[in-house]
Amino acid sequence: MKLITAVIKPFKLDDVKDALKAAGVAGMTVTEVRGFGRQGGHTETYRGAEYKIDFVPKMSIEVVVDDAAADATVDTIIQAAATGKIGDGKVWVTDVSRLVRIRTGEEGGDAV
Numbered sequence: 001m002k003l004i005t006a007v008i009k010p011f012k013l014d015d016v017k018d019a020l021k022a023a024g025v026a027g028m029t030v031t032e033v034r035g036f037g038r039q040g041g042h043t044e045t046y047r048g049a050e051y052k053i054d055f056v057p058k059m060s061i062e063v064v065v066d067d068a069a070a071d072a073t074v075d076t077i078i079q080a081a082a083t084g085k086i087g088d089g090k091v092w093v094t095d096v097s098r099l100v101r102i103r104t105g106e107e108g109g110d111a112v
Protein backbone atom coordinates (compact mmCIF):
# COMPACT_ATOMS: atom_id res chain seq x y z
CA MET A 1 0.00 0.00 0.00
CA LYS A 2 1.11 3.55 -0.70
CA LEU A 3 0.04 6.82 0.87
CA ILE A 4 -0.08 9.57 -1.72
CA THR A 5 0.03 13.07 -0.29
CA ALA A 6 -0.55 16.07 -2.48
CA VAL A 7 -0.49 19.74 -1.54
CA ILE A 8 -2.46 21.66 -4.15
CA LYS A 9 -4.11 24.98 -4.85
CA PRO A 10 -7.45 25.05 -3.01
CA PHE A 11 -9.49 25.93 -6.09
CA LYS A 12 -8.22 22.74 -7.74
CA LEU A 13 -9.68 20.48 -5.06
CA ASP A 14 -12.91 19.66 -6.91
CA ASP A 15 -11.05 18.89 -10.14
CA VAL A 16 -8.66 16.58 -8.31
CA LYS A 17 -11.47 14.89 -6.37
CA ASP A 18 -13.49 14.30 -9.55
CA ALA A 19 -10.44 12.93 -11.39
CA LEU A 20 -9.57 10.59 -8.53
CA LYS A 21 -13.14 9.32 -8.26
CA ALA A 22 -13.24 8.74 -12.01
CA ALA A 23 -10.00 6.79 -11.66
CA GLY A 24 -11.61 4.54 -9.07
CA VAL A 25 -10.10 5.86 -5.87
CA ALA A 26 -12.27 4.66 -2.99
CA GLY A 27 -11.61 7.37 -0.44
CA MET A 28 -9.56 10.40 0.39
CA THR A 29 -8.81 12.79 3.23
CA VAL A 30 -8.49 16.52 2.73
CA THR A 31 -7.07 19.06 5.13
CA GLU A 32 -6.77 22.81 4.91
CA VAL A 33 -3.09 23.61 5.32
CA ARG A 34 -0.70 26.49 4.82
CA GLY A 35 2.83 26.33 3.52
CA PHE A 36 5.50 27.65 1.24
CA GLY A 37 7.75 26.25 -1.45
CA ARG A 38 10.21 27.87 -3.72
CA GLN A 39 7.84 30.75 -4.34
CA GLY A 40 9.60 32.63 -1.56
CA GLY A 41 10.24 36.17 -2.77
CA HIS A 42 7.32 35.92 -5.16
CA THR A 43 3.68 36.60 -4.53
CA GLU A 44 0.62 34.43 -5.02
CA THR A 45 -2.97 35.59 -5.18
CA TYR A 46 -5.59 33.77 -3.12
CA ARG A 47 -9.17 35.08 -3.00
CA GLY A 48 -8.04 38.49 -4.12
CA ALA A 49 -5.32 38.84 -1.53
CA GLU A 50 -1.62 38.73 -2.31
CA TYR A 51 0.61 36.54 -0.17
CA LYS A 52 4.36 37.05 -0.13
CA ILE A 53 6.89 34.49 1.11
CA ASP A 54 4.82 33.56 4.17
CA PHE A 55 2.40 30.67 4.42
CA VAL A 56 -0.01 30.38 1.51
CA PRO A 57 -3.34 28.53 1.99
CA LYS A 58 -3.31 25.12 0.31
CA MET A 59 -5.30 21.90 0.42
CA SER A 60 -3.58 18.69 1.43
CA ILE A 61 -4.97 15.45 -0.02
CA GLU A 62 -4.21 11.99 1.32
CA VAL A 63 -5.09 8.85 -0.63
CA VAL A 64 -4.10 5.28 0.20
CA VAL A 65 -3.96 2.99 -2.82
CA ASP A 66 -2.60 -0.40 -3.87
CA ASP A 67 1.04 -0.35 -4.91
CA ALA A 68 0.05 -1.05 -8.52
CA ALA A 69 -2.19 2.02 -8.64
CA ALA A 70 0.29 4.48 -7.11
CA ASP A 71 1.95 5.83 -10.24
CA ALA A 72 -1.32 6.29 -12.10
CA THR A 73 -2.83 8.04 -9.08
CA VAL A 74 0.09 10.46 -8.93
CA ASP A 75 -0.32 11.18 -12.64
CA THR A 76 -4.04 11.78 -12.19
CA ILE A 77 -3.41 14.29 -9.41
CA ILE A 78 -0.75 16.12 -11.39
CA GLN A 79 -2.95 16.42 -14.47
CA ALA A 80 -5.92 17.69 -12.47
CA ALA A 81 -3.98 20.07 -10.21
CA ALA A 82 -1.64 21.69 -12.70
CA THR A 83 -2.08 25.28 -13.83
CA GLY A 84 1.51 25.74 -14.98
CA LYS A 85 1.89 28.66 -12.62
CA ILE A 86 4.09 28.96 -9.57
CA GLY A 87 2.76 27.30 -6.43
CA ASP A 88 0.96 24.40 -8.12
CA GLY A 89 2.15 22.24 -5.26
CA LYS A 90 3.81 18.91 -4.70
CA VAL A 91 2.89 15.25 -4.54
CA TRP A 92 4.83 12.54 -2.77
CA VAL A 93 4.49 8.81 -2.06
CA THR A 94 5.04 7.04 1.25
CA ASP A 95 5.05 3.33 2.07
CA VAL A 96 2.13 2.23 4.27
CA SER A 97 2.97 -0.72 6.53
CA ARG A 98 -0.58 -1.48 7.65
CA LEU A 99 -4.12 -0.45 6.75
CA VAL A 100 -7.19 -1.66 8.64
CA ARG A 101 -10.89 -0.99 8.03
CA ILE A 102 -12.13 -0.36 11.55
CA ARG A 103 -15.68 -1.64 10.99
CA THR A 104 -14.76 -5.06 9.62
CA GLY A 105 -11.16 -5.63 10.62
CA GLU A 106 -10.20 -6.14 6.97
CA GLU A 107 -6.57 -5.40 6.24
CA GLY A 108 -4.33 -4.37 3.35
CA GLY A 109 -5.84 -4.26 -0.12
CA ASP A 110 -9.23 -5.43 1.22
CA ALA A 111 -9.35 -2.36 3.45
CA VAL A 112 -8.76 0.29 0.77
Ligand SMILES: Nc1ncnc2c1ncn2[C@@H]1O[C@H](COP(=O)(O)OP(=O)(O)OP(=O)(O)O)[C@@H](O)[C@H]1O
Binds near residue numbers: 036037085
Ligand atom coordinates in the same frame (compact mmCIF):
# COMPACT_ATOMS: atom_id res chain seq x y z
N1 LIG B 1 9.72 20.39 0.65
C1 LIG B 1 8.44 20.48 1.02
N2 LIG B 1 8.01 19.78 2.08
C2 LIG B 1 6.71 19.85 2.48
N3 LIG B 1 5.79 20.60 1.87
C3 LIG B 1 6.18 21.32 0.80
C4 LIG B 1 7.52 21.31 0.32
N4 LIG B 1 7.59 22.11 -0.75
C5 LIG B 1 6.36 22.60 -0.93
N5 LIG B 1 5.51 22.14 0.00
C6 LIG B 1 4.09 22.46 0.14
O1 LIG B 1 3.56 22.59 -1.16
C7 LIG B 1 2.96 23.88 -1.31
C8 LIG B 1 3.16 24.35 -2.72
O2 LIG B 1 4.54 24.32 -2.99
P1 LIG B 1 5.07 24.99 -4.32
O3 LIG B 1 4.16 24.68 -5.44
O4 LIG B 1 5.36 26.40 -4.06
O5 LIG B 1 6.41 24.15 -4.47
P2 LIG B 1 7.64 24.53 -5.35
O6 LIG B 1 8.50 23.33 -5.37
O7 LIG B 1 8.21 25.78 -4.80
O8 LIG B 1 7.04 24.77 -6.79
P3 LIG B 1 6.79 26.13 -7.58
O9 LIG B 1 8.09 26.42 -8.25
O10 LIG B 1 5.67 25.81 -8.51
O11 LIG B 1 6.38 27.16 -6.57
C9 LIG B 1 3.63 24.72 -0.28
O12 LIG B 1 2.82 25.82 0.09
C10 LIG B 1 3.83 23.75 0.85
O13 LIG B 1 2.63 23.64 1.59
